[in-house]
Amino acid sequence: MRRYLAKRLLSLVPTLVGVSLLTFLFLRLIPGDAIAVRLGTSTVLSEHQLAELRSYLGIDQPLHVQYVRWVGSLLRGDAGYSIRTGQPVVTEIAARLPVTAELALGAALVALGLGLPLGVLSAVRPNTTLDLAARAFGLLGLSLPNFWLGTLFVLLFARYFRWMPNTGGYAGLTQDAAANLRFLLFPAVTLGVAMGAVVMRTTRSAMLDVLAADYIRTARAKGLAAATVIHRHALQNSLIVVVTILGIQVGYLLGGAVIVEEIFAVPGIGRMLLNAIYQRDYALVQGAVLVVAVLFVTVNTLVDVAYGYLDPRIRFQ
Amino acid sequence: MAISTLASASSSALGALGGNRAALAGLGIVSVLALAASLADWLPLPSPVEMVPQRRLVGPNWGMPLGADAFGRDLLSRTVYGARLSLQVAVTSVTAALAAGTLLGLAAGYAGGRLDQALMRAMDVFFSFPAVLLALGIVAALGPSPSNVVLAIAVVYTPIFARVVRGPVLALKEREFVEATRALGASARRIVWRHILPNLVSVLVVQTSIALSWAILTEASLSFLGLSAQPPAPSWGAMLNEGRQALELAPHLAIFPGLAIMLAVLGFNLLGDGLRDVLDPRQRA
Numbered sequence: 209m210r211r212y213l214a215k216r217l218l219s220l221v222p223t224l225v226g227v228s229l230l231t232f233l234f235l236r237l238i239p240g241d242a243i244a245v246r247l248g249t250s251t252v253l254s255e256h257q258l259a260e261l262r263s264y265l266g267i268d269q270p271l272h273v274q275y276v277r278w279v280g281s282l283l284r285g286d287a288g289y290s291i292r293t294g295q296p297v298v299t300e301i302a303a304r305l306p307v308t309a310e311l312a313l314g315a316a317l318v319a320l321g322l323g324l325p326l327g328v329l330s331a332v333r334p335n336t337t338l339d340l341a342a343r344a345f346g347l348l349g350l351s352l353p354n355f356w357l358g359t360l361f362v363l364l365f366a367r368y369f370r371w372m373p374n375t376g377g378y379a380g381l382t383q384d385a386a387a388n389l390r391f392l393l394f395p396a397v398t399l400g401v402a403m404g405a406v407v408m409r410t411t412r413s414a415m416l417d418v419l420a421a422d423y424i425r426t427a428r429a430k431g432l433a434a435a436t437v438i439h440r441h442a443l444q445n446s447l448i449v450v451v452t453i454l455g456i457q458v459g460y461l462l463g464g465a466v467i468v469e470e471i472f473a474v475p476g477i478g479r480m481l482l483n484a485i486y487q488r489d490y491a492l493v494q495g496a497v498l499v500v501a502v503l504f505v506t507v508n509t510l511v512d513v514a515y516g517y518l519d520p521r522i523r524f525q
Numbered sequence: 526m527a528i529s530t531l532a533s534a535s536s537s538a539l540g541a542l543g544g545n546r547a548a549l550a551g552l553g554i555v556s557v558l559a560l561a562a563s564l565a566d567w568l569p570l571p572s573p574v575e576m577v578p579q580r581r582l583v584g585p586n587w588g589m590p591l592g593a594d595a596f597g598r599d600l601l602s603r604t605v606y607g608a609r610l611s612l613q614v615a616v617t618s619v620t621a622a623l624a625a626g627t628l629l630g631l632a633a634g635y636a637g638g639r640l641d642q643a644l645m646r647a648m649d650v651f652f653s654f655p656a657v658l659l660a661l662g663i664v665a666a667l668g669p670s671p672s673n674v675v676l677a678i679a680v681v682y683t684p685i686f687a688r689v690v691r692g693p694v695l696a697l698k699e700r701e702f703v704e705a706t707r708a709l710g711a712s713a714r715r716i717v718w719r720h721i722l723p724n725l726v727s728v729l730v731v732q733t734s735i736a737l738s739w740a741i742l743t744e745a746s747l748s749f750l751g752l753s754a755q756p757p758a759p760s761w762g763a764m765l766n767e768g769r770q771a772l773e774l775a776p777h778l779a780i781f782p783g784l785a786i787m788l789a790v791l792g793f794n795l796l797g798d799g800l801r802d803v804l805d806p807r808q809r810a
Contacts, residue, residue, distance in 0.1 A: 226646070350794055351787050351791035362772065463656060505653045
């Protein structure tokens, strides 16, 4: 197991180098530069002043020099400075990452809470009304744009019923749990529905496969109660597939958080990234994209490792 | 031989699709959207960009079934023309990804060795970014426009097609019929095009349908964030975002574009599920 773990972690290195290169190159493709965007048309600087500003920000250097400097700043632990706020990128990200992490975790809980029971019930009672309803949820959940669902939630629950604050925001879970719930419940549901649909479809499909297996017939034949067969034998084996899907869906959660945070004005990393993109805040965009990509890759590797742990055949392949 | 096999497989698949009600519903939705989008110029609709101040924020009525927006533009007309943009972006980007991804997947799978390793490691880098974030980053870098959205979606989906193609190619190239063709002296290009590619059609058809639904959703998301077509061009995501500004006064502005996006995505999802059931029963959801 230890060798398998080491091999998986080692295989991460070239991927992470590639990720850092691609992240770095993204914004360097832009025609025009950050200063022009920051100043707009209201301020006129002389060529000399522009050159000085570029030199101060380090964006007058050749690309490879800028890349090496950036990697250096990553290793130093500040990841550069935001052009907009002047704060170290790490400080900006650290302030917002817990918000997005809580939102993503909440969404994952919503997804599991909806998807797992619906998937199991749908597989155990195929072709019943319940199965049809669950499958309809599976399809509609996948087809609902999260920005539309979020907008409808705002319309209904902020404007009409006033169950959540109209302005959006965030309160820490430990400071004010009730306010925290008011701020994050609907964003988490918005983000979690589509993932719930994926979990439902995966659980149903895996359960149907497992329920048709010989050992389930044997378990039934030896007189085990139906609930025991489903819980101990079918569900536990189906969960391996569901765990894998959850890992892949973390990417959906992190990408979707950009839009959902924007709609509900949640001050997370997604909203920060979007504003940084609009304002060409190079260092902040790079930092945020890198953090999201590294998180995504790490979670997927952990899922792979967990998968190898759950199913020893994987390790020996 | 390969072509006749392909034709008979397609006709039997179409026959089986006829018995799948969900898939037929999907095909129906997609066909209506495609027809409306391509015939938009000939439909009795007002111009999607014509502003009539007197009818600002007017709700749905007999004259304007979906009402008018904050500039008094007809929402039905904007929704129909929005379908055109959405489908154009989705079809163009997915076609590009299909072509590039299939080529890369065939090359990696058939050649194997270092080329395979290099291509797959490069693909891993693209897989390290959440898909929407990657598309967002590309459009942010290149500038907001539908053509850049096409490029972004194509870049995101190319590695997915490549991976979907590579797996079966690895298995197919070891099969007896390929070995026999090789023994007869066929060139690598002929083996790949005439004998391996036709066997990938069902996988690619299913994946294309799923890709189209994802492309529509992604275009709408980027358009919602102001990164696709620019005003006054009608685009579903941007229309929905404009609708958010007058949510209480005129909820129809946010409801109808969202409904259009959902229907289009649902259509392709239903079709994709149906095609998978027919063409690849092992993957049935």
